[in-house]
Amino acid sequence: MxxxxxxxYRIEGRPLFEQATIAISQGMKMxxxxxxxxxxxxxxxxxxxxxxxxxxxxxLRKGAKFGVVDQExxxxxxxxxxxxxxxxxxxxxxxxxxxxxxxxxxxxxxxTRLSDIGAYSAExxxxxxxxxxxxxxxxxxxxxxxxxxxxxxxxxxxxxxxxSPDLLLLDxxxxxxxxxxxxxxxxxxxxxxxxxxxxxxxxxxxxxxVTHIAHLRNRKLFAYSxxxxxxxxQMREQQRLSMALRDKQEDERxxxxxxxxxxxxxxxxxxxxxxxxxxxEKMKPIATIIDDPIPAIDIPSPERSLSxxxxxxxxxxxxxxxxxxILQRLDQRIDPDDRIGLLGKNGEGKSTFAKAIxxxxxxxEGHIKRHRKMVIGYFAQHEIDAINTRQSAxxxxxxxxxxxxxxxxRARLARFGLGAEKAETKAGDxxxxxxxxxxxxxxxxxxxxxxxxxxxxxxxDMDSRAELIKALxxxxxxxxxxxxxxxxxxxxxxRLWLVDKGTVKTFEGSLEDYRQxxxxxxxxxxxxxxxxxxxxxxHRKQAALERERLFPLKKVCxxxxxNIEIARQKIAKIDATLGDGEIFTSxxxxxxxxxxxxxxxxxDIINDEEAWLIALDKYETAxxx
Numbered sequence: 020m021x022x023x024x025x026x027x028y029r030i031e032g033r034p035l036f037e038q039a040t041i042a043i044s045q046g047m048k049m050x051x052x053x054x055x056x057x058x059x060x061x062x063x064x065x066x067x068x069x070x071x072x073x074x075x076x077x078x079l080r081k082g083a084k085f086g087v088v089d090q091e092x093x094x095x096x097x098x099x100x101x102x103x104x105x106x107x108x109x110x111x112x113x114x115x116x117x118x119x120x121x122x123x124x125x126x127x128x129x130x131t132r133l134s135d136i137g138a139y140s141a142e143x144x145x146x147x148x149x150x151x152x153x154x155x156x157x158x159x160x161x162x163x164x165x166x167x168x169x170x171x172x173x174x175x176x177x178x179x180x181x182x183s184p185d186l187l188l189l190d191x192x193x194x195x196x197x198x199x200x201x202x203x204x205x206x207x208x209x210x211x212x213x214x215x216x217x218x219x220x221x222x223x224x225x226x227x228x229v230t231h232i233a234h235l236r237n238r239k240l241f242a243y244s245x246x247x248x249x250x251x252x253q254m255r256e257q258q259r260l261s262m263a264l265r266d267k268q269e270d271e272r273x274x275x276x277x278x279x280x281x282x283x284x285x286x287x288x289x290x291x292x293x294x295x296x297x298x299x300e301k302m303k304p305i306a307t308i309i310d311d312p313i314p315a316i317d318i319p320s321p322e323r324s325l326s327x328x329x330x331x332x333x334x335x336x337x338x339x340x341x342x343x344x345i346l347q348r349l350d351q352r353i354d355p356d357d358r359i360g361l362l363g364k365n366g367e368g369k370s371t372f373a374k375a376i377x378x379x380x381x382x383x384e385g386h387i388k389r390h391r392k393m394v395i396g397y398f399a400q401h402e403i404d405a406i407n408t409r410q411s412a413x414x415x416x417x418x419x420x421x422x423x424x425x426x427x428x429r430a431r432l433a434r435f436g437l438g439a440e441k442a443e444t445k446a447g448d449x450x451x452x453x454x455x456x457x458x459x460x461x462x463x464x465x466x467x468x469x470x471x472x473x474x475x476x477x478x479x480d481m482d483s484r485a486e487l488i489k490a491l492x493x494x495x496x497x498x499x500x501x502x503x504x505x506x507x508x509x510x511x512x513x514r515l516w517l518v519d520k521g522t523v524k525t526f527e528g529s530l531e532d533y534r535q536x537x538x539x540x541x542x543x544x545x546x547x548x549x550x551x552x553x554x555x556x557x558h559r560k561q562a563a564l565e566r567e568r569l570f571p572l573k574k575v576c577x578x579x580x581x582n583i584e585i586a587r588q589k590i591a592k593i594d595a596t597l598g599d600g601e602i603f604t605s606x607x608x609x610x611x612x613x614x615x616x617x618x619x620x621x622x623d624i625i626n627d628e629e630a631w632l633i634a635l636d637k638y639e640t641a642x643x644x
Contacts, residue, residue, distance in 0.1 A: 020045045020083060020186055020214045021066070023240065026075035028058075028065060034238055035061055038075065041233055041240040043186075045080075048208055048215045050225040050247065053235030055452040055480045059218045062235070063087070063188050066216075079186065086184030088175045088192070093163040099174055100159045103145040106178035110138045141181075148177045151203035152196070153364055169195045169365070180207065187215040193224055193503050194477045197365045201503045202537040204228075220481045222247050223505040247481075313482045314436020316459055319466040320495035321355075325390045326612050328352040329468055329497060330376055335385035337368070337375050344383060345371050348522050355468065356589065357497045360508045362526060362533060363518030369501050372523055373471050376499065396462035399473035403454050408447030412437050412457050415446070419464050435460040436483075451478030459487075472500040476507050505530050513585055527578055572638040579631040586620045586627070593617045 021043040028036045035058035043049050053059050064070050066077055067087060079085065093102045105111055110133065117129045133139065149159050152173045163171055172195045179187070187208075193201040201221070205228040208215055216233075219225055225232065225247035232243045232250040243250040335349040346368045353359065353376070363369050374380040375387060377395050407415070416428045423431075432442045435456040446454060455478040463470075470491075476484045488510045491498060502508055508515075508530055515526040515533070526533060593613055596602065602610045 020047070020080050021216065022076075022078045023062075023066075024076050024078070026065070026077065026240075027073045028061065028070075029073055030061070036072075036075075036240075037238040039235075039238065039240045040075075041242055043214060043216060043231075043233075045214055046212070047231055048211070048229040049217070049231040049233050049242075050229040051216060051218045051233045051235070052220065052225070052247070052250075052481060054482065055450050055478075057235050058238075059235060060190060063190060063216075063218070066188065083185040085186040085188055086179040086182055087188045088172065088179050088190070093171055093174050093178070096162045096164060098160050098162055099149055099154060099166075099177075100142065100145060102163055102174055103149060103178045103181050104141055106182040107136075107138075107141065108182075110136060110141060113138065145177070145181050148180050148207075149174075151200070151207065152177050153200050153366070173200070176204075180211075183213065185213050187211070187213060187217070189215065189217040189219075191218055191220070191477070193219065193221045194474070196503055198362060198503050198505070198533065199364050199537050202534050206538060220476070220479065220484060221504055221506075222481065222484075313486050314438070314456070315434065316436065316456065316483070316486045316490040317434035318459065318463045318470070318490045318494045320493075321394070321466050321468045323606070324355050324495075324609055324612060325392060325468055327354040327616065328388075329355055329390040329393050331388040332375075332382075333386045333388070335375070335382045335387055337371050337380060338383050339371075339380075341383065344521070346518070346522060349385070351516065351523060353469065353497055353499065355497055356495070356592075357499075357514065358512045359497075359499045359514045359516055360512035360530075361499060361501045361516050361518060367518045368521070368523075369518050370473070372518060373473065373499065373501070376469075377471060390468070393469060394465050394467040396465075396467035396470045397473075398455075398458060398462055398470070398475045400477065402462070403451075403458050403478070406446045406454060406458065406461075409445060411443050411445055412449070412453075412460075413442040415457065415461060419461070431464075432457075432460060436486075452480060452483055455479055456483075459490075467496060469497045469499065470494070472498065472502070474502055475500065476502060476504045505534070527574065572634065572641055575634040576631060576638055579627050579634060583624055583627050583631070586624050590617055590620050590624075593620075 023039060023041050026036045026039040027034070051059055051062075061070075065072055066079075067085070095102075097105075113129050113133050117126065117133070120126050120129060137144070146156070146159060150156075153170075154173070154177075163174060166174070176192060192204060196204060201224060205224055208217070208228040215229070217229065227246065229246055230244070232245070232247060234241045234243065234250065234254070243253050245253075330351075330353040332349040332351045335346075336344045337346040337349065338344040349372075361369050361372070371380065375382070376389075377397060378389060381387070412432055413428060416431055420428050420431065429439065429442055432438075437453065437456055437460070441449065441453055444453075446457065449457065455475070459475075476487060479487060484504070484507060488507060491500075491511045498511065500508065500512060515528070515530070516523050517526040517533075528536075593616065596613060597610065602613075
């Protein structure tokens with residue numbers, strides 16, 4: 020389908036590709052990974068023909084069409100449905116011709132072709148794609164101009180998928196999707212009949228949606244079979260083998276050099292010494308795969324812990340217009356060490372809820388209590404866009420540290436991976452990942468007690484995401500995170516809240532449970548069986564009904580066990596803090612707050628264990644009936 024042969028390309032003399040070669044076969048779903056700034060998006064521009072290589076060739080199968088999501092997203096008065104249908108240019112042209120054609124033979128040809136390309140079911144297919152990307156039936160009939168930029172990007176993606184090109188070129192497609200949309204796209208890509216080449220740093224998406232990985236490193240392209248985890252394993256094995264071969268070659272080099280040094284002057288050994296000199300000259304260094312160091316992300320923890328809760332909602336109603344509430348019956352609390360993941364479709368009210376937490380939106384009804392000493396750090400896409408593009412990273416830090424020395428300011432930036440060169444670069448010339456690092460530096464400057472993070476990993480490559488996860492796990496304050504990156508959520512949060520049907524509730528399950536729920540929702544309803552059931556089918560059906568009957572009781576037991584384990588982990592963390600006894604003299608008030616939290620956790624464990632024994636008895640009794 021696509022062959023890239025000995026590709027060389029330079030920008031201002033700096034090589035991005037040097038004799039890079041890769042082949043993508045028909046039907047292959049290939050993820051494309053590599054560090055930020057190494058040239059992934061540039062390769063897509065080369066494939067599309069927007070720029071030309073300095074050397075080498077890029078060959079697409081003759082007659083094949085590729086599809087991309089244009090930066091110019093649809094914004095006119097046409098409805099979403101009409102916009103998506105118009106993406107199939109052949110169908111649109113044939114329908115227009117059918118209105119004016121008079122030759123009976125041509126009319127017959129037009130309708131035969133329309134039937135062949137599925138033109139009469141096109142609206143149903145377009146509706147399915149739009150629905151999967153989060154647009155209701157009502158929204159599909161609204162004009163594009165009614166939607167924000169992020170939603171219009173979804174429309175552009177829907178149009179491209181509907182056109183069903185031979186080769187999909189997708190650049191970070193999940194960045195403007197919520198978890199539900201990402202799950203749908205993952206399923207759609209897996210069943211897509213064509214070929215896909217996808218730039219992504221979403222580990223879970225790459226594990227589930229693609230069949231191969233292309234890795235850009237050292238200005239060359241390397242192909243691996245399997246998803247991202249398989250690629251990682253193969254990379255580690257390559258690193259191990261390359262290091263072993265290098266060590267073996269160094270041993271051989273030392274042996275040859277020792278022989279030459281010892282016997283070169285002896286006439287009877289001169290010929291053998293000369294042959295070893297020639298072998299040394301021909302010995303090429305073994306290419307080793309060495310990971311470049313990853314710039315760290317260092318988010319400072321709050322200097323003092325606040326008494327819980329730091330945020331509390333009591334029967335709160337939120338909205339922007341009187342009589343038109345967006346969220347109701349909110350009874351949540353956030354404690355100083357909470358790690359919360361916020362789930363829900365875009366448009367359900369996640370941002371509204373986050374604004375209320377930060378004090379940017381007051382309650383229409385009920386009460387919101389925020390700790391008066393609480394400092395909040397807020398990360399969101401629009402905050403990145405608000406960074407002054409004319410100022411350097413160093414200039415931004417000067418405003419926050421007017422009395423600090425230059426060394427202290429540069430040390431601050433270095434904690435977030437912005438070294439000497441990047442510190443002087445204007446923010447507008449920084450990459451998306453570097454801007455994200457700068458924003459992390461700015462929002463965490465005052466050591467916040469609560470981080471509210473809205474898609475914090477969107478601009479970070481895979482290695483930087485790992486650094487972010489490490490930084491968040493080292494951070495001692497509370498975290499509320501909205502993200503489609505399931506790996507980040509699974510690694511950082513221990514509680515899930517779901518924004519759905521006009522309220523916010525605890526989601527009793529794991530992210531995998533939530534993913535399966537979205538998959539089930541996207542499946543068409545099953546048709547009732549017409550043939551009589553045999554004994555085996557009836558037995559399976561009965562077993563399924565039995566599992567369904569017992570599931571709520573089993574779930575209660577599992578949830579209580581999870582709560583007990585979480586409480587024990589928190590107690591262990593508290594005990595480690597109190598272990599050396601220093602805190603009792605340095606900060607007695609904080610020590611007392613921590614002791615109170617420990618007693619509350621112990622009480623919670625006792626209550627949960629009693630509830631668990633009752634629930635287990637109910638489950639075992641039901642299992643035996």
